[in-house]
Every structure is written in C-alpha cells, then in structure tokens.
Amino acid sequence: MNIEDKTRLVVAALEDIKARDIAVLDTSKLTSLFERMVIASGDSNRQTRALADNVREKVKEAGEHVGGMEGEESGDWVLLDLGEVIVHVMLPAVRAHYNLEELWGAGEAARVRKATR
Secondary structure (H helix, E strand, C coil): CCHHHHHHHHHHHHHHCCCEEEEEEECCCCCCCCCEEEEEECCCHHHHHHHHHHHHHHHHHCCCCCCEEECCCCCCEEEEECCCEEEEEECHHHHHHHCHHHHHHCHHHHEEEEECC
C-alpha cells in the first residue's frame, strides 16, 4: 500500500467514528522518520480511544503493520505508529495546548488536507 492509500485509509477510519478537525501534514521534508502526520480530535476520552482502535483495526485488516499505540489508558492523547504515517488522536484542549500543526506544519505549506466535522 502506498503512502497516499494508507493516509486515505486512516482518514476514512477516523471519519467512520466521527473524528473532528482531521488534518494531514506532509512531513517528508522535515524528518526521515515518517512521511505523514494525521491529527484528529475526539469529544471524549472514550471517543479518542475508539477512534484510535478503529484506525488500528482498519490498518490491520488492510494487511498493513501497526508498530504501536500509546496513550490509550488515559485517552487524552492517543498515538499510533503506522510506520510512514503517525496518527495523533487528541482531546481538543490537549490538541490546542501542544499545537502540533504549527510545530510540524511550518504554517499552511505542509498541510495537504483538512476536513472539519
């Protein structure tokens, strides 16, 4: 599966469970560790965990490797390592505090997709 297909799969899995403010950043020119960062918000700890679980399951069903998942205990910020795609599912307050879009995005230039629900 190429990077664009994997990214679309992740976004679709997030949209299935009603994630909000999905952003996809192209980080290929900023780091060699991964090529895309997907950031999404959930309305509650329960929803952030459900969103991350759905992404993990859809990626596994597609035959892709899931490297690891962190933060599911609290659900404030759940991180999924999918190799070339990193997924952050966060509560809105946590997302606003850490502002990963600005930190990694270097403004609007790196943003490749933003969907709002």
